[in-house]
Amino acid sequence: MTAAVTITGLSKRFHGRSRTSTPVIDDLNLEVREGEFLVLLGPSGCGKTTTLRMLAGLEAPDAGRIRIGDRTVFDREERVKLPPDKRDIGMVFQTYALWPHLTVRQNIAYPLKVRRRKRELADGWVERVAALVDCGSLLDRFPGQLSGGQQQRVALARGLVARPGLVLMDEPMSNLDAKLRDQVRTELHELHRRLGFTAVFVTHDQAEAFALGDRMAIMRSGRIEQLDTPEGVFGAPQTEYVADFIGMSNRLILQRNGRFWTTHGVDVVGFDGGPHAESTSLAYRLRPDHLAVLPRDCEPAPDLTAMRAEVLDVQYGGGHIDVVLAADGDRLAARLPADMSTSWLRSSVPHAVVQVAFRAEDGRAYTLRPDSEDPADIDYPALEEVAG
Ligand SMILES: Nc1ncnc2c1ncn2[C@@H]1O[C@H](COP(=O)(O)OP(=O)(O)OP(=O)(O)O)[C@@H](O)[C@H]1O
Ligand SMILES: [Mg+2]
Known part of the structure; x- marks a missing residue:
């Protein structure tokens, strides 16, 4: 089941030594449509990762509400807080975080194992997903025996294998060289069309954002400055910040x-x-x-x-x-x-x-x-x- 996402009034501060810390996420509102590929774009430190971590349940917001599909997964006022493994989310992070002691096959199968999806484990689904991202021949290797690009694709397969309604990706291509990046980007674009999951994809690369996004949200200091289609943002950046960010550098x-x-x-x-x-x-x-x-x-x-x-x-x-x-x-x-x-x-x-x-x-x-x-x-x- 693909899931829509609704974020309402989300706020987050990290309490350091100073009591008056500024919010990292500041009353953020965002709606991601079912099956949509939404790109979060913004400079370093604007709160992209923090937003994904709150969606995933890895970080607790200070205020606000998050709905995924037909369920409220977080609501500060109602004291609802679903743990990460109950949210039906696939995650692909910047550092691939593959288990070094598990083979590629075991790494990809991991989300099915923890969800106890025995039937999919038995009927070759792991192999099929591996083939989709061109890793079919690597199944018996260990992560240490793979190139960066191969590890990245294994991580992608692991994020998709349980066919979650929502896939969160945090700069999943940032460690690839230019050629591999283009290749994995195309694969991901195709996979999204074929599998139809909802995706929230973080990047600070505008070319990647334009290429992959159905819509893109440009973030600035914990808020969304503009939310539009790539054509809309490119053709009509609403603020000077957005214009600068998407390449109107003069x-x-x-x-x-x-x-x-x-x-x-x-x-x-x-x-x-x-x-x-x-x-x-x-x-x-x-x-x-x-x-x-x-x-x-x-x-x-x-x-x-x-x-x-x-x-x-x-x-x-x-x-x-x-x-x-x-x-x-x-x-x-x-x-x-x-x-x-x-x-x-x-x-x-x-x-x-x-x-x-x-x-x-x-x-x-x-x-x-x-x-x-x-x-x-x-x-x-x-x-x-x-x-x-
Ligand atoms: N655990 C933490 N404790 C304190 N401050 C944090 C913590 N995590 C993030 N921050 C701060 O919150 C802000 C947003 O961080 P976040 O990681 O969400 O940025 P980002 O948009 O993902 O940046 P990048 O593009 O560099 O990955 C930053 O100023 C960061 O220093
Ligand atoms: Mg980040």
Whole structure:
């Protein structure tokens, strides 16, 4: 049975020496649909693992309620607290935590053993799940005789073998090299489609989140900042924090000048401030692939906003090149196709002066906190989306 998950008002503090410790999870609300693959994405320390551990019953929340399927597994007020083994959950953690003294077969079979599911043990289900993750030939080996990627897949098989309604995965691919990561990611995507479990998957890798998630929740300091489909998050990051997190790494400050907006002393072509035309300054975010780099004396197309910049570094990346530029104090990153149109850049001299240009419609603007307009000391306050 696949299970939906409902988290209501969940809070958690770790009581250290200071009595006024800030909450690690702060009134978190989240609904995961039946059969959905939900990705929790966020920077280190934002509370992803703690959230999974509370779902699993390994950590007790200070407040709130958790329902999995048709059961309440935790309710602070009603004093309900189901132990982990009663929650019908499969878990795959960052460190594979395979039993070193058990063979691969015994490791995978373990969740069936503790649930006393004799029939599945007898009828070859362990072997079938092992085959699903491409470990069929490893069944008699011990974990110490496996590569990291193989151990990771065994851990995945063990998390899925009991066909739990809910599978929790905490950065299960973080120890794999790039190629294996892609392979295991594809396997996992297929397995989810085939087996149809509900999944809560933690990562801080945005590419992984986009590839696997039906929806993604971007976390920040124990709360959810945005919950949407990958397309929704990518196309419309609601806050500057989210924009930065999903790769809109370029930040410009725009200043209002009458009806116009300027940055680095040039007018931003075709930008009217959107709903916050009354603000005096805005933070404006752009992806590296939305920046163009032009020779210094080239006349830019009329819809481009172009400003003077210095090339700091050019790196070849196969199909693209990554160019780091400085426009006054702002560091900007551009990703351009590695073709004839950019060959001049690859052979440019150090500190070459160029123009960096963008189309206003490609970026997104966000309000700036009034008391601080220096990017260096902005700690992403409660920013509101202002334009798109
Ligand atoms: N047992 C604990 N005692 C005290 N503080 C803890 C404990 N576990 C976690 N924390 C703190 O809670 C916060 C959230 O931790 P958590 O492990 O959930 O983060 P995370 O989002 O999983 O980060 P990462 O991406 O680095 O794994 C951190 O500031 C961490 O230091
Ligand atoms: Mg973690």
